[in-house]
Structures are given as structure tokens and as C-alpha cells.
Amino acid sequence: MNVGDGILAGLRVVEAGAFVAAPLGGMTLAQMGADVIRIDALGGGLDYRRWPVTGDNVSLFWCGLNKSKRSVALDLASPEGRELAAALICAPGEDAGMLLTNFPPRGWLSFEKLREQRGDLIQLTLQGDRHGGSAVDYTVNVRVGLPVLTGPADGAEVVNHVLPAWDLIAGQMVATGMLAAERHRRRTGQGQYVKLALEDVALAVMGHLGFIAEAQLGQRRERYGNYLFGAFGRDFKTRDGERVMVVGLTAKQWRSLTDATETAPQMAQLGERLGMDLSQEGNRFRAREEIARIVEQWIGSRDFEPVAAKFDLHAVCWGRYQSVDQMVREDPSCSEANPMFATAVQPGVGPCLLPGIPLDFSAVPREPSRPAPVLGEHTEQVLLELLGVDSAQFGRLHDKGVVGSSPSG
Numbered sequence: 374m375n376v377g378d379g380i381l382a383g384l385r386v387v388e389a390g391a392f393v394a395a396p397l398g399g400m401t402l403a404q405m406g407a408d409v410i411r412i413d414a415l416g417g418g419l420d421y422r423r424w425p426v427t428g429d430n431v432s433l434f435w436c437g438l439n440k441s442k443r444s445v446a447l448d449l450a451s452p453e454g455r456e457l458a459a460a461l462i463c464a465p466g467e468d469a470g471m472l473l474t475n476f477p478p479r480g481w482l483s484f485e486k487l488r489e490q491r492g493d494l495i496q497l498t499l500q501g502d503r504h505g506g507s508a509v510d511y512t513v514n515v516r517v518g519l520p521v522l523t524g525p526a527d528g529a530e531v532v533n534h535v536l537p538a539w540d541l542i543a544g545q546m547v548a549t550g551m552l553a554a555e556r557h558r559r560r561t562g563q564g565q566y567v568k569l570a571l572e573d574v575a576l577a578v579m580g581h582l583g584f585i586a587e588a589q590l591g592q593r594r595e596r597y598g599n600y601l602f603g604a605f606g607r608d609f610k611t612r613d614g615e616r617v618m619v620v621g622l623t624a625k626q627w628r629s630l631t632d633a634t635e636t637a638p639q640m641a642q643l644g645e646r647l648g649m650d651l652s653q654e655g656n657r658f659r660a661r662e663e664i665a666r667i668v669e670q671w672i673g674s675r676d677f678e679p680v681a682a683k684f685d686l687h688a689v690c691w692g693r694y695q696s697v698d699q700m701v702r703e704d705p706s707c708s709e710a711n712p713m714f715a716t717a718v719q720p721g722v723g724p725c726l727l728p729g730i731p732l733d734f735s736a737v738p739r740e741p742s743r744p745a746p747v748l749g750e751h752t753e754q755v756l757l758e759l760l761g762v763d764s765a766q767f768g769r770l771h772d773k774g775v776v777g778s779s780p781s782g
Contacts, residue, residue, distance in 0.1 A: 379406020379730075379740040385469040386551065387412060387462045388442070389482065391419040393510070393540035394571065395475035395499050396438040398547025403441035404730035406740055410755055411442045412458050414449050415777040417748050431721040439745035440727060445756070446749030446777035453775045455481040457756070463491035464759040470564065473551060475499040484566040493564035495554045499547060503570040510537035513575045518584070526598040539575040546574060600665075605630075605657035607665050608694065615677035616694040619668065619684075624652060626690045633687035634671040643667065701726070715742040747779035 384407040388399035396411075403409035413421070423434040445461065448454035459481055462472045470491045475498065476482055484496045501508030511533060514520060524532035550567050558564055579585050587594060599608045599618075605627070606620035621627035631637040640651055643663055649656040657664060672680055677693075684691045700707050708726070709716060712733075719725045727742035756762035756776070770776045 378737070379404070380734050380737050381405040381407040383468045384408065384471075384555070385410070385464075385466060386471045386473055389458070389472070389474040389476055390499070391475065392423070393438065393537055394543035394547060395473060396420075397541065397544030398497075398499075398551070399442060399473050400438055400440055401545065401548040401730065402551065404740055404742075405732070406737075409442045410445055410461065410751070411439060411746075412445050412447060412449075412461065413748060415446050415749075415774070421748065427722055429721065433722065436719050436722060436725075436745040441740070441743045442746060443751035443755060444746035444748055444779075445752045447752070448775050448777075449481075451775060453770075453773075457760070457770075457775070459487055459490060460760055461755065462487055463494060468555075470494050471551060471555065472496040473499075473547060477505070488564070491564070493558055493562060495551065495558060495564050495567070497547060497550050497554065497567040497569065499543060500568060500570045502572040503568075508571050510540045510571070513539050513572050516572070517575050517579050522594055522596055524596055524598070526596050526600075528596060539571055539578075542578060543569065543571050543574045600658075600661050603658050604654035605661055605664050607661070607668075609665075609669050609672040611672055611677040611680050612674060613676040617672065617677075617680065617684075618692045618694065619672075620690040621657060622654060622690070624654075627652070627654075627657065629687045629689045630668070633683045633689045634668055636667050636671060639667050640664070712739065713742075717742060717744050719744040720747045749777040750779040752776050752778045 381402060384402070386399060386402055386407055386409045388395065388409055388411045390396050390399065390411075399409045399411065417435075420438075421432060421435055422430060423432050425433045427433065447457055449458060463470060470493055472482075472487065472494065474482055474496070478484055478496070478498045480486070484494070484498075487496065488494045500506075501513075514534065515531070520531040520533050523534060524530065546569060550569060554565055554567050576585075584594070594602075600606065601620055601622065604620075604622040606618065606622065608616055608618050610616050619630060621630045628637075631640050643660065644651040644656075647660055647663070649660055651657055651660065651664075681693070683689075695704070705711070708714060713729050713731060714726050715729065716724055717727050719727070725744070727744060729739055729742040733739055753762075753764075753767050753776075756767060756770075757764075762770070767776065771778065
């Protein structure tokens with residue numbers, strides 16, 4: 374695998390992490406051209422077999438979150454393996470000396486210990502909570518209250534969300550934090566230790582979106598099922614059984630919806646009857662059930678194709694419900710028609726549609742989508758390149774079980 378020429382070309386980051394947020398942060402940097410070297414134990418890390426997996430037990434999860442990286446496999450239980458890992462982290466280079474991890478910052482991963490080898494080290498450690506306790510997206514989500522608000526309006530049971538929202542946001546904050554610390558080092562010459570807690574990410578977002586202030590004011594948020602909170606939006610079925618989501622959040626979206634459904638006169642009459650100005654989004658939420666009955670009558674009396682055509686003609690904000698299988702088979706946005714995607718052979722899996730970075734910079738071309746490495750694929754290459762370990766030395770380390778390499782490596 375060749376290191377890319379993207380907007381972060383020349384930057385080198387060592388990653389020692391598992392599961393979603395830390396590997397996602399590293400992959401975000403790698404897909405912008407940084408040289409991200411993932412260090413794993415010889416048999417693979419904690420997430421090396423994380424589901425979903427192929428029939429041969431190759432983790433699609435691991436492959437998906439480690440694209441465009443280089444892989445080094447070391448016996449991290451041995452002093453010699455840990456010394457090699459520390460040496461890679463602290464290897465010289467103006468754009469190097471950066472560690473991203475979500476493992477406990479002790480022993481060989483201690484910032485103080487590593488800084489003895491490189492004074493300008495940047496280390497970002499992702500924690501569960503701010504005290505260093507264990508937490509994952511599911512345990513954080515229950516603490517911030519969202520499962521109580523998710524589900525049918527008349528439901529009483531909590532509903533966990535399948536999308537790991539806090540992990541995903543934390544992954545992007547990991548990348549942002551690394552780049553901010555690197556910029557600070559360029560200006561001042563100073564390295565630093567950066568801590569980020571998954572729980573704090575969730576709490577911050579809950580504050581940003583008004584949930585915390587709402588509770589402080591004594592305004593209890595209820596469940597609203599599939600309605601959009603605070604404006605108008607809901608799912609509807611067409612006559613032939615397709616389901617669509619329509620949204621009238623902004624004034625323009627509301628006008629587009631009423632124009633497409635030819636319901637502007639009915640909405641005006643509804644507003645007069647209720648004494649509400651439906652051009653105000655809050656009033657559209659208050660009148661959501663009455664509005665929904667009018668929209669439902671229009672959509673429910675037509676098949677999907679003419680509904681879709683009318684919505685597109687009037688630039689309605691809408692979407693069709695589809696399964697992941699349908700998206701992969703039928704949606705051109707999830708194909709090579711979208712320049713973010715490319716088909717490449719993922720070792721152990723086969724040809725796969727791989728997404729690159731969603732960012733599209735005008736100054737540099739988008740980095741091509743590159744598959745995840747085989748575990749240990751770049752061990753010898755990286756040790757030679759950064760530490761000067763020659764083939765004979767590598768062979769001795771390999772025979773001692775200190776380093777690992779893939780068959781292709």
C-alpha cells in the first residue's frame with residue numbers, strides 16, 4: 374500500500390485502538406492522505422473478529438474501519454514488542470510523533486513514559502467517561518435519556534438506537550483534536566496530552582441541541598413516534614405500499630410540500646380553523662396530526678412513481694424507505710456513480726464497494742479508496758523504514774515471536 378498524496382500527505386500517526394471511535398478517527402486522517410500505522414497484537418486486537426463477519430470469520434467491521442492504514446503486528450505482551458511499539462510512536466520526523474489510542478494510558482502507553490523518548494509527543498486518548506471508566510455507545514446513550522424518547526408515542530419500553538451516534542461523533546472529534554494539537558505544535562514546538570471522553574461527547578451534543586436547557590426549564594420531552602419534533606415531518610404509505618418520509622421544516626420546504634400535494638388551500642383553511650399561522654414551524658408541529666391526515670389522503674391515493682415524480686418536480690424534502698440491500702442493489706448514490714466510492718479487492722473478503730472520505734477538497738483530488746490491510750502486512754516495511762530494522766534483524770525478531778507479518782507481507 375502506498376501512502377497517499379492527499380491533503381494530509383506527510384503526516385504520520387500511530388494508532389493503537391479498537392472498536393469504532395478511535396479507528397474511525399485514524400481512518401479519517403488516513404483517507405485524507407496521512408500515514409496511519411495501526412499497531413495490533415499478534416493475533417489481532419479486541420475488535421479483530423467483531424461482527425458482521427464473512428463465512429470465514431473475517432470481520433467486515435474491522436475491514437471497514439481500517440481502510441487506507443498500514444498494519445504492524447507485535448507481541449505487545451513482551452518487553453521487546455512494547456519497546457518496538459514505543460519506538461515507532463516516537464520515531465523522528467517533523468510530522469510524526471503522534472499517538473491515537475483508546476487503551477488505558479498506563480505502562481508503555483503512558484504519556485509521561487513516551488514523552489521521555491520524544492518531548493514534543495502528541496497523544497490523544499479516548500476514554501469512556503471523564504474519569505477513565507469503561508463506557509460504550511449503548512451505555513452512554515441510556516444515561517442521556519434518548520432511548521426513553523425513541524419509539525411509538527404510546528410506547529412504554531425503552532428503545533435502543535442501532536446507530537452508534539456518540540462513537541461516530543467522537544471519531545470525528547478524535548481527528549479534529551489530533552489536527553488541532555498538531556497545528557499548536559507547529560506554532561509553538563510543544564507537544565501535549567489530549568483527553569476525550571465518549572460520555573462528554575454525548576453530554577455536549579445534548580446541550581448543543583437544547584435537550585439540557587429544555588429539561589432545566591421543566592419542559593418534558595415526550596415520545597412522538599415518527600413525527601419530526603418541532604415542525605412537520607412524518608412517514609406515509611403510497612397506494613402501492615411504498616413508504617416515504619416527507620419533511621416541511623423550513624418555509625421553503627413547507628411550500629414545496631403543499632404545492633406538490635396541491636393542499637395549500639386545505640392548509641390555509643386548517644390554519645384559520647385552528648387559529649394558527651402554519652407558516653410558523655412550531656405551529657406545524659402543534660397541528661401535526663391534522664396536517665398528516667391531509668397529506669396522508671393525497672399520498673395514500675397515489676402510487677409511488679407519480680408521488681416521487683411530483684415531489685421531485687417541486688423540490689420536496691423527502692426520502693423513500695428502503696432496506697440496506699435495496700440501497701446497495703438499486704441506489705446510484707451507493708455505487709461507483711458516486712465518486713466517493715470505488716470497487717477494490719478487500720483481502721479475505723473479495724471485491725467490495727469501498728467509500729473514501731466524504732470531503733471533496735478543490736485544491737487536491739480525493740484520495741482513492743484503499744482496502745484495509747491484512748493484519749501485520751506492513752510490519753517489516755515499517756520497522757525498516759522508521760527504525761532501520763534490516764531483513765536479518767527482522768527474521769530474528771520473527772523467529773522469537775516478537776513481530777508478525779502476513780503471508781503477503
